[in-house]
Amino acid sequence: MGTVAIVRCGSYSPAEVERAVRTCAELGDFRPRPGTKVLVKPNMLVPADPRSAITTHPEFVRAVIHLLKDCGAEVTVGDSPGFLGCRQVARLTGIADVCRRAGARLASFNDPAALRDAYGAVCTRFEVAREVLEADLVVSLPKLKTHGLMRLTCAVKNMLGCVPGLGKQRLHALFQDPERFGAMLVDLCRAVRPAMTFVDAVTAMEGNGPRNGRPRFVGLVLGSTDPYALDVVASDLVGINPASVPTVAAAHRAGLGPLSPAETPRVGVDPSEVRVADFRQAPLRRMERGPSPLRSLIRDYLIPRPEISAEKCRACLVCGRVCPAGAIGARGDRVRVDYSACIRCYCCDEVCPHGAIQLKVPLYRMFR
Numbered sequence: 318m319g320t321v322a323i324v325r326c327g328s329y330s331p332a333e334v335e336r337a338v339r340t341c342a343e344l345g346d347f348r349p350r351p352g353t354k355v356l357v358k359p360n361m362l363v364p365a366d367p368r369s370a371i372t373t374h375p376e377f378v379r380a381v382i383h384l385l386k387d388c389g390a391e392v393t394v395g396d397s398p399g400f401l402g403c404r405q406v407a408r409l410t411g412i413a414d415v416c417r418r419a420g421a422r423l424a425s426f427n428d429p430a431a432l433r434d435a436y437g438a439v440c441t442r443f444e445v446a447r448e449v450l451e452a453d454l455v456v457s458l459p460k461l462k463t464h465g466l467m468r469l470t471c472a473v474k475n476m477l478g479c480v481p482g483l484g485k486q487r488l489h490a491l492f493q494d495p496e497r498f499g500a501m502l503v504d505l506c507r508a509v510r511p512a513m514t515f516v517d518a519v520t521a522m523e524g525n526g527p528r529n530g531r532p533r534f535v536g537l538v539l540g541s542t543d544p545y546a547l548d549v550v551a552s553d554l555v556g557i558n559p560a561s562v563p564t565v566a567a568a569h570r571a572g573l574g575p576l577s578p579a580e581t582p583r584v585g586v587d588p589s590e591v592r593v594a595d596f597r598q599a600p601l602r603r604m605e606r607g608p609s610p611l612r613s614l615i616r617d618y619l620i621p622r623p624e625i626s627a628e629k630c631r632a633c634l635v636c637g638r639v640c641p642a643g644a645i646g647a648r649g650d651r652v653r654v655d656y657s658a659c660i661r662c663y664c665c666d667e668v669c670p671h672g673a674i675q676l677k678v679p680l681y682r683m684f685r
């Protein structure tokens with residue numbers, strides 16, 4: 318089991334982020350050999366201002382590129398966003414500018430290639446971006462955020478962006494149950510095998526993550542060669558019971574990771590000094606469907622569903638393009654959701670560029 322480094326970082330000033338990232342690399346004994354081809358995988362969910370804490374901060378990406386270049390590595394940066402292409406989102410988040418100045422190549426992440434791992438618990442074959450297979454090492458740079466479906470998005474969940482385009486939505490459709498979706502993410506992480514993960518937890522996202530939550534200063538950078546142990550430590554630091562995170566539970570079932578921070582070697586700052594006790598969690602959302610009448614009732618009345626605001630919606634249909642269930646379309650003069658088809662995956666909520674989608678519990682709405 319890998320050690321998890323916890324390092325303070327008080328701001329996104331270049332000097333401070335570089336110091337924190339390099340300390341994590343030293344504590345994790347991570348130093349790629351000269352000439353190694355490294356793919357750096359930030360979180361580039363949607364085009365967003367770095368201050369919104371939706372995406373990995375460009376200064377964080379810059380610090381990791383500098384570290385890798387100093388080791389003599391050849392660096393490529395890439396991710397598959399929720400919508401738009403990698404290069405467009407990189408330009409709009411400031412990451413493209415950082416790559417150009419720091420001497421890293423920006424990937425297209427358009428071209429899928431098969432990646433197999435015979436030991437996957439629920440999935441043994443993935444279509445990932447070709448650049449993932451061409452790299453000698455993958456270095457993952459997740460943003461620490463709450464996540465409605467997975468409770469937490471951090472090291473393991475960040476690997477979903479290795480799947481280009483609508484492949485991500487196909488996985489949502491195939492693995493609708495959160496436990497199975499978490500197990501699929503662990504299979505994907507095991508197949509990609511990130512060599513090192515640096516977590517941008519300087520400003521994290523609390524509440525309605527991963528897109529519509531609030532930025533929350535945490536002031537930390539975490540690092541580890543072990544993504545499963547890292548997620549245990551990260552969830553504990555923001556007050557989420559690690560065992561309740563589907564990816565942590567699935568990794569534990571697969572014999573890959575611990576369930577509790579007490580089982581995880583940590584170095585750097587004492588976690589008790591930096592734990593954020595009042596970090597707001599994501600509202601509980603589940604997307605199970607099934608023949609059981611009780612399940613159907615729960616789904617129809619208690620599970621939040623996406624509702625589109627007629628005032629805010631600009632009818633761009635970005636949501637319809639990412640919906641794995643084909644549940645969104647223009648009907649009459651409005652964009653509407655077919656709730657009988659909707660699997661409550663919330664991909665639409667993550668990508669709406671106009672903040673027009675809100676997740677609401679149908680039962681509460683009946684009493685308003």
Ligand code: SF4
Nearest residue numbers: 630631633634636669
């Ligand atoms: S809900 Fe958002 S993404 Fe969907 S059509 Fe309206 S503005 Fe576009």
Ligand code: SF4
Nearest residue numbers: 640659660662663665
């Ligand atoms: S409507 Fe939204 S929540 Fe429902 S299946 Fe489509 S993307 Fe998922």
